[in-house]
Amino acid sequence: MAKDLLKLSGLEIAECIKNTEVSKDEVLSFFRKRIDSIDPRIKSFVEVYSEPVKTLGGSNLAGVPIALKDNICIKGKRISCASRILSSHISVYDATVVKRLKEAGLLIAGTTNMDEFAFGSSTESSCYGPTRNPWDLERVPGGSSGGSAAAVAMRLVPFALGSDTGGSIRQPASFCGVVGFKPTYGRVSRYGLVAFGSSLDQIGPITTNFIDCAYLLNVICGFDEHDSTSSRKDTPDFTQFLRKDIKGLRVGIPKEYFSAGLDREVESALKEAVNIFKKQGAKIVDVSLPHTEYAVATYYIIAPSEASSNLERFDGIRYGMRKDASALIELYKKTRGAGFGDEAKRRILIGTYSLSSGYYQAYYMRAAKVRTLIKKDFEDVFRSVDVILTPTSPAAAFKIGEKTKDPLSMYLSDIYTIPVNLAGICAVSFPCGFTRNNLPIGAQLIGLLTQGLVSNRRQIITIRFPS
Amino acid sequence: MVDKKTVEYVANLARIDIREDQKSRFTDELSRILEYIDKLKELNVESIRPTRGAFTEENVLRPDRQKKKEYYTDILNNAPASEDNHFRVPKVI
Secondary structure (H helix, E strand, O other): OHHHHHHOOHHHHHHHHHOOOOOHHHHHHHHHHHHHHHHHHHOOEEEEOOOOOOOOOOOOOOOOEEEEEOOEOOOOOEOOOOOHHHOOOEOOOOOHHHHHHHHOOOEEEEEEOOOHHHOOOOOOOOOOOOOOEOOEOOEOOOOOOHHHHHHHHOOOOOEEEEEEOOOOOHHHHHHHOOEEEEOOOOOEOOOOEOOOOOOOOEEEEEEOOHHHHHHHHHHHEOOOOOOOOOOOOOOOOOHHHHOOOOOOOEEEEEHHHHOOOOOHHHHHHHHHHHHHHHHOOOEEEEEOOOOHHHHHHHHHHHHHHHHHHHHHHOOOOOOOOOOOOOOHHHHHHHHHHHHOOHHHHHHHHHHHHHHOOOOOHHHHHHHHHHHHHHHHHHHHHOOOOOEEEEEOOOOOOOEOOOOOOOHHHHHHOOOOOHHHHHHOOOEEEEEEEEOOOOOEEEEEEEOOOOOOOOOOOOOOOOOOOOO | OOOHHHHHHHHHHOOOOOOHHHHHHHHHHHHHHHHHHHHHHHOOOOOOOOOOOOOOOOOOOOOOOOOOOOOHHHHHHHOOOEEOOEEOOOOOO
C-alpha cells in the first residue's frame, strides 16, 4: 500500500478512500511518517498537528491531507507568519479557505514555513530559518511559500495552500518542480489571510499536477461576504478547463520575457515547451508587453506601501510579543524594532517613505499610474491570444545565502511573476524541464481576466520527484 | 539620495527602533532600491488614471448592525497584557 500512495495524485487518493481501498487513518499515518522521517532535512513545516483539524463534510477530495502556509488562520491553532512579532498568536477564527477545506473534508495536517510576512523569494527570512530545496539541500525552495512548495515536491502532503502577492506561489512551485496557481484577484477570499499587499494578495493551491489543482480550486474559490474585494462572478467548474483541447489555442510569447537576464537553460526548456504546445495544435503568436521592465519598480512601491499600512497593527498591544516601556510610543518602537526581521523593516521603511508627505505623488501615485499601463498591456495582448506562455523565473533555484546580501537582486528574481499580480489576472507555474544540475525549471501560463485554468488533461511534461 | 537622517525620520514615522549599527546599511540599501525605482520617472503618466487596487468599481456595503462578540476572550487571551476585558497599555496621559 505504502508505495502506491506516493504514485497517486490527491484525487486518486480520495478515490481510494471512497472505495475503501485505503482508510483515512492509513493515508494520514503514511504521510505523517514521511514528514517525520524526511522533513528534518527539508524543514518545510512550522507545525505538524498530532491530530488533523476536524472536518465538517465531504467532497471528491475528502480525506486528502493538506498543509497550509503559516499566514492563514485556523481557529485554535498557532499562526506566526514566520515572524517573532506574532510567534505565540492563536487564531480566533477560521479563514474562509479553511472553512471551505473543512466542509470539503480535507485534512489539515499542519502549517508550512515562509518568508516573514511573505516578504521574500527564498524562505530565508523566516524566523525559523530557511527551508531547503528538496532537489538540492544547499539551495532555496523559492518563496515566500517555500515550505508549501517543498512539502508537496517531497510528497510530504499531496496538497498545500500558499499565498501569492508577487509570485510567492508560482516561483517556489517552479523552483521545486510542482504546480502552483495564482487565481484571478477576488476569486479566493482573503478573509483570514494575514494581509501583506491587499490589492495583490491571493491564496492558491500547490499540487503535483493540473488535475489536483483544478479540483482544489473548486473547493477554495467563490464569493465571500467577509472579503469586500471578493468577486461576485459565478465560479467556473475549473475541471472543465482540463478537458479543453489545446488545438487552435492561441498562445502568446511575449518578447520582453525572453530578453537579457534569462538563463540559457531556462530559455531552451521554454523553447521546448513552446514546441510541445505547437505539436499539440496550439497557435504560437509573438506578442509584446511593453511595460514589463517597469513592473518590479512599480511593485516595490505598491506592495511595501500596502504592507506598511497592514503591519501597523503589530504594535505590541493586541498580538504576540511586547517589549515594555514606560511610554506608549516607546513601547511601539521597541516592540516593532525587536519583533520584525530585516526584510520586514526594509519594506515597512520603503512603504512609509513612499506614502509620506511630500513623496506620495512622486512615488505611490506614479506607481499606481504605471500599474494601469501594465494592466493595459495584458488587456491589449489578450485581444489576440488566449493565454501567454513565459518562464516563471529567470533562473532555477539559487543557493542559500546567495542573494540575502543584495535585496534588489532578490526582488528581480520575481520579474516574470510580478506583472500578473499588478494586473490582477491568474497564472499557473508548471514544471517544464530540468537543468544539467537536476534542478526543476518552471513555465508560467497566464490566463484571461475571468478565465481559470487552461491546460491539457494530459500532463504537458511528466513530473518527476526528488529522491 | 536617502541619507541617515531620512532613515531615522521614516523609522520614527513607522514606529520602529533601528539599531545604530543597522542605520548605515539600511541607508545604503534603501538608496539603491529607490534609485532603481526612479526608473518609473522615464514614463510620462500625466494623463493616466491610477489603479489603486481592487477591481470592484462600486462600494461594498453592509447593514451596520452589532454582532455577537463571540471571540471576545480569545482575542484578549492573545494580547500581551489585558485587564477587566480591556487591553492594558502604559500610561498615556
